Amino acid sequence: MSEAVAPQSLIDAFQATLPWPLDPFQVEAIEKLEAHQGVLVSAPTSSGKTVIADYAVFRGLETNARTIYTTPLKALSNQKYRDYQRLHGEGYVGLVTGENTINPGAPVVVMTTEILRNLIYEDPQRLEQVRYVILDEVHYIDDFPRGAVWEEIIIQAPPHIKFIGLSATISNFQEVAEWMSLQRGDIATVSVTKRPVELRLWLAMRNEFYPLLDEQGGIPRETRQRAQAETATDYRLSQLRRPPENDLLPVVERLRRREFLPAIYFIFSRRGCREALARCAVHGFDLTTDAEKAQIDAALRARLEQIEDADEAELYRNLLDGETLRRGLAMHHAGLLPYLKELVEELFQRGLIKVVFATETLSLGIHMPARACVVSSFTKFDGRDFAPLTSGELTQLMGRAGRRGIDPIGHGVILKEPDIDIGRVYEAATGEEMTVESKFAPTYNMALNLLRYHPPEEVDLLMERSFGQYQKQVARRGLDDRLTNLRQRLADVVASRFHAEGEPCCTASTFSAFTRAEEEIASLRVRM
Structure with missing residues (x-):
């Protein structure tokens, strides 16, 4: 097919590949992509904005154009590679990350954002046939120090490329799109603020769950009184070393009793994830039925049989805590081998893993929807100091709560800490949407790359376009x-x-x- 194919016929053909009708915002975004130089979609997690990227991939394959899908994480790149491989076939999809290079000349290539930035500088000829570039998690522009990479790509990419930017809900999406339009031509916008599944927030105090918000958006009286009583106790014991208000094991048990499983239990350190899993194993937590254990065994056996090298298979077998996995418990963080992460993701998506202890990387686009999300700590190390979660960070963490088409309500549980006031938690829960602010700062690597291909006066102009x-x-x-x-x-x-x-x-x-x-x-x- 040629690029001149009527857009509506392509949209109809794409709709025919889906088992459900497109949402109105998805149709709007696809139509705007056809009529403009690109589109920026701002929508809540799990709302279905990835479908717009799927259309760009479909259109590229139908019109003999190449498509690049970029993500900020290797784990997310691996997952998207597997998804598109199942959808379009092995020969049509490639993967390029710091760990793997598979079929890099394929019509559809999934890669990390830094890899695309390096391609633009070092081998721009490979982008000549690329028509679409999908920038997943484009709100990462706000991240320090990686945000500059997204800006470099938008500024430096060849002019024939159309961009599809997928972002979490942000308040200044229009400002981002106006800047992108200055660099790329007319970029359209589509914004959705309503979650596809209602989110109900809970505050955990002394291992009990209390509603954080009432129907009017205020703090319920019982929750406020309990929090004030806890604050008074904390003040009286301020000179002593205070134990945590909530304990892992009772919280997991409450999740099970309230039927909040499967759940993602966020812990902001790999060590914390390992220790949480070990505690559950020591205390014999068992969250699966005999039938589910049999399915886990079969899935594990099937994956190990795919490994040709016997020593490699034995290595994975030793690294896996098979008994804990059979009980429906696992962990997920960037330090795990890709094979193990993929196994956990697959079992969780099938509902066989009931609780996964994970770092915040799991909240960034990886498809692992849950019925509930638990935030174990309201403070997080931001690279300089421990700071309370912002409204945007809390929204991102809670984005996985509620499985579309399965759960009528998703649940978010925040474990109260002695040194965090309920007012601060309330402000983050009811605060405004995230505002993207540039963290662009020239680095030695950026300056050297620019000077390799541009005279100094052009480099100054490029910097001014940030x-x-x-x-x-x-x-x-x-x-x-x-x-x-x-x-x-x-x-x-x-x-x-x-x-x-x-x-x-x-x-x-x-x-x-x-x-x-x-x-x-x-x-x-x-x-x-």
Whole structure:
């Protein structure tokens, strides 16, 4: 087929490949992709925005054009590679990450974002046949220090490429799209704020779950009273070393009794995930039926049989905690071997793993929907210090709660800590959507790459095209407007108060002295 195929016939053909009808926002995004140089989709996790990327892949295959799908994580790249391989066949899909290079010349290639950035600098000829580039988790522009990579790609990619940006719900998606339009041409936007599955938040105190929000969006009285009582106790014991308010084992048991399983239990360290799994194993937690154990055994046996090297199969067998896995418990973090992560993902998607202890990387696009998500700590190391979770981070973590088409309600459980006030948790739960702010900062690697292919004066111009520079220019325009207004007001004040007939009653300096005196009087009143 050629690129001139009527878009509507392609959309109809794509719809025919799906077992469900397209949502209105998906249709809107696909139509805008056809009519513009790209589209930016801002939608909650698990809302189905990946379908727009699937259409771009389908369209590329139908029109003999290549498509690149980028993700911020190797685990997510591996998962998308497997998904597209099952959908389109091995010969049509490739994978390029720091660990694997499989069929890199395929019509559809999944890769990490840094790999695409390196391609743009080092081998741009390989992008000549590429028509579509999907930037998954494009809100990563806000990440330090990796966010600059997304900006480099958008600025430097060949002009014939159309971009499909997939983002979590962000408040300034329009600003991001306007900047992308300056770099790429007209970029359309589609925004969805409503979750496909209702989310109900709970606050865990002393291993019991209390509703965090009532129907009016406030804190229920019982929850507030219990939190205040806990705060008073914490204050009285402030000089002592305080134990945690919640314990892992009772919390997992509450999840089981309330039928909140399968659940993702977020712990912000690999060591914490290992220790949590070990505790459950020591105490003999068993969350699966005999039939589910048989399915887990069969799945594990089938995967091990696919490994040709006997020593490699034995290595995986030794690394796997098979008995804990049979009981429906597992862990998932970046330190696991890809083979083990893939096994956990497959079993969890099938509902055979009931609780997975995971770091926050699992919240970034990997398809592992759960009935409930648990946040074990409300503070997280941000690279510099331990800080409370922001509204955007909490939304991202809770994004997996609620399986579309299975669960009418998803549940998010936040474990209260002694040093975190309920008001801070409430603010994060009801706060505004995430705002993407550029973390663009030139690095030695970036400067050297640019100077290899561009003269210094062009490098300066490229730097000025960054999203960070665009945001500063927008902010400056607002300040210029304010400055103009203030100057006009000052001129009006001078004209009306300082210039009477004859000698002026006062000068600008005496007026400034008067305002300073007023401020000092106000300060003294406050101190009194």
